[in-house]
Amino acid sequence: MTEPLALRSEAETLASPLPALLAEAEHLATAVLLGEHGRRRAGVGDTFWQYRPAQPYDEARSIDWRRSARSDSNFVQDKEWQIAQSIILWVDQAASMSFHSDDNLPTKGQRARTLGMATAILLIRGGERVGLTGLRLPPRSGEAQLMQMAQLLSTQDDADYGAPEAQGMLPHSRALFISDFMGDMAPVEAALLRAADRGVRGALLQVLDPQEEAFPFDGRTIFESMSGTLSHETLKAGDLKTRYLDRLAERKDRLAHLARTTGWQFSTHHTGESAAAALLWLYGALERRV
Structure with a gap:
């Protein structure tokens, strides 16, 4: 389990070089x-x-x-x-997010939590109200809200893959979903369509380990889910590479299409890349009027 204070400190460090983020929705310019x-x-x-x-x-x-x-x-x-805009975050805390291929890399979950917290810090510094989906933490401002958020994001779910929730989203607000999006796509589509029906706009950030993009496996290999409930053994892992990469590309295309359809923004971030670069993308994606 990640210590809340350590997570908060890491997120503060990542957020500090950026100006305060005002998450502008379509109506924000005339509302301020x-x-x-x-x-x-x-x-x-x-x-x-x-x-x-x-x-x-x-x-x-x-x-x-x-x-x-x-x-x-x-x-x-x-x-x-008058001023405050509500932004709802969903950061995937499922078992799949605990994967990392190298001890020098953060897990997908560590990077996702840091980016989620850094985004929340920027938003609250800009005068916004930030909360978590599923009515776990209603949108509020202030330092106490950041601490509660860090505590809630420091836990891990038992499920293999996470599913976003649209519950708790206020009409015409903003939202951010951070996940590897490697599980069932149906809940993701349902959440975004429900959000779009409420006029909610936002961003999808897919966080992947570099190994998940390269698929460097060959010969006899046992693939297991992070929870250990799913397992597949093959003697010719190299033969799966093309099929796996094609399916990963199809999933990204599906996410990108879903984002375009609902007025959201989509990007993929790798844990071997700069976290600041991903935060800059989130800065632009949440600030953009759609």
Whole structure:
């Protein structure tokens, strides 16, 4: 398990050379206004916008008890959206992310967590609210939020491969999914289509180990999943190389097409490459208006 303080320190170091990131959505330019001129969107302004049913992540103090008393449900007052933009992160914590082919390389999970945290640091420094998918950590700002995020991202799931969640995404917000995307594609497609239906735009970053791109195997080889639940033995691993690389290329094309279809951005990052370069790409991808 990665220590939260170590993860936070590594992410801070990676984020420090970059200016504060303002994750601009399509409407952000007109929403950032001076004075009391808010935009009719939910957010952090002082002017009432609408009532909505309370969600599990809403704090008790945010509930309007007078309005709730007139119904069997609890209601929250949404305020006018003025500055803060909500960004939801999903960082794959499945067993497959614990792979690395060389002790001098980070695991895919280590690189993914560092990039996710560094992105969160830049966003929060820019005045944004950042959270995690699946209602685990609703979007908020501040140093305490970063610490909670580091703690949650320091754990590992038992599943072989991860699947993103669209639950908890606010309409017209931004999102970032970081994974190797080596598992079933159906949950990825479902999450992105659900996000697109809510007007959510964002970025997919695929993190791979260099060995997963090169497939340097030959002769008798045993391939096992990181959890040990899946295993395949072959006497002629070299014969699988072309088929494997073709399927990997097809998967990348599928991810790229899905991103284009839903208005997201897609890129692949290798753990042998500069983490700062990947963070720069995320900077541009989340800042870009689509």
